[in-house]
Structure formats: C-alpha cells, structure tokens
Amino acid sequence: MSELIVIAFDTEAAGFDLRTELVKMQKDYLIEMEDVVVVTRNSEDDIKLHQAVNLTAAGAVGGGFWGTLVGLLFLNPLLGAAVGAASGALAGRFTDVGINDEFMKEVAHAVPPGGSAVFVLVRKMTPDKMLERLSQVGHGGRVLRTSLSNEQEQKLRDALAGGDSSVAPPPPSA
Incomplete structure (x- = not known):
C-alpha cells in the first residue's frame, strides 16, 4: 500500500x-x-x-514516433509525425498520473506565499x-x-x- x-x-x-x-x-x-x-x-x-515527469512532452514524443510510422504507411511521414505529436501532446496534457492535481492545489492553500x-x-x-x-x-x-x-x-x-x-x-x- x-x-x-x-x-x-x-x-x-x-x-x-x-x-x-x-x-x-x-x-x-x-x-x-x-x-x-x-x-x-x-x-x-x-x-x-x-x-x-512532463506528460505533455512525453506524449508529444511518443505520438510523434507512432505518427511517423503510420505516416510511412500512407507515404506521408511528415504529416503523420505532426498529427501524432499534436495528438500525443494533447493526450499527455489531460492525463493525470499519481497524486490528484486538484487535491494538491487544495492543500497548497495551507502554504504561505513564497x-x-x-x-x-x-x-x-x-x-x-x-x-x-x-x-x-x-x-x-x-x-x-x-x-x-x-x-x-x-x-x-x-x-x-x-x-x-x-x-x-x-x-x-x-
């Protein structure tokens, strides 16, 4: 636990x-x-x-890789990389792993400014x-x-x- x-x-x-x-x-x-x-x-x-860990950056890197591979299948790896990176970054942005962000912001109000x-x-x-x-x-x-x-x-x-x-x-x- x-x-x-x-x-x-x-x-x-x-x-x-x-x-x-x-x-x-x-x-x-x-x-x-x-x-x-x-x-x-x-x-x-x-x-x-x-x-x-910056999940947005990690998502962009992973999405760019997979987008390039899919883009190769359709003979347009550059477009595939761009779409993959954008969708990966978006997915990473809205992913919350570990401690809940809202909980941390709520508890942070007990911390003095600075x-x-x-x-x-x-x-x-x-x-x-x-x-x-x-x-x-x-x-x-x-x-x-x-x-x-x-x-x-x-x-x-x-x-x-x-x-x-x-x-x-x-x-x-x-």
Whole structure:
C-alpha cells in the first residue's frame, strides 16, 4: 500500500532541495516513489505544480514516433509525425498520473506565499536510513498531511526538525 506524505516549507528552494534528495535516495534504493511533486505558491492565487515527469512532452514524443510510422504507411511521414505529436501532446496534457492535481492545489492553500510543499507518494521505504538522510537535509519543513501511522509521522517530524522533537503538532484536519 502506498503512503502519501506532504511536507511544507517557507521557501521554494527548500522544496526543490528535498525533491532532489528524495531522487538521490531512490537511486540508493532507500525509497521507492510512485510520484513526487513540488508545489509552489508565489501569491494568493498563483499555485504551480512542478511534476517530476512532463506528460505533455512525453506524449508529444511518443505520438510523434507512432505518427511517423503510420505516416510511412500512407507515404506521408511528415504529416503523420505532426498529427501524432499534436495528438500525443494533447493526450499527455489531460492525463493525470499519481497524486490528484486538484487535491494538491487544495492543500497548497495551507502554504504561505513564497513557500512550497512536496507531495510524495511512497510505495516502499527503509524508514531508519531515510529519516537519517532527511534530518541531514535541514530546512525545517513541517508535515501537512500523511497516511503514515502516528509513530511513523512523529519520527518524520523529528527528522525534519533535525532530531528536535519539539515540533509543533499538525493543524487539525477538516
């Protein structure tokens, strides 16, 4: 079963730093992520999702390839590539994989302007080693939402605080 973890920061850079560290941890086989997204909030209504994979570009590349092959059958590979790339980009634009975009935008309203939040959908993890690495990253993030057990959530809070267990409790959920 996958676990959802949302960590908020006061700066945008801290969110991107955490995502970079999570990707490194995945390469070291400490964590297996289904999705990781950094959400930034520049102003009251300006919320941007920074997906790890650009589905629009991936759709355009895949569509262009298949369009070229179909175009070769009809002796017009250039037209086939153009139509395939356009339809692939359109399909990629409206595809939502991983964490629901509307949910992320809704939760991002709890982030102060100029801040960021990292949404992580974790398939598997090695908690002790992962938490140790998180405590070294710093930035003092705070957990907004999680599907972890209370004990695991407290360990995550302690790691984000650099080992300090005097982290403020989470805001009450609605």
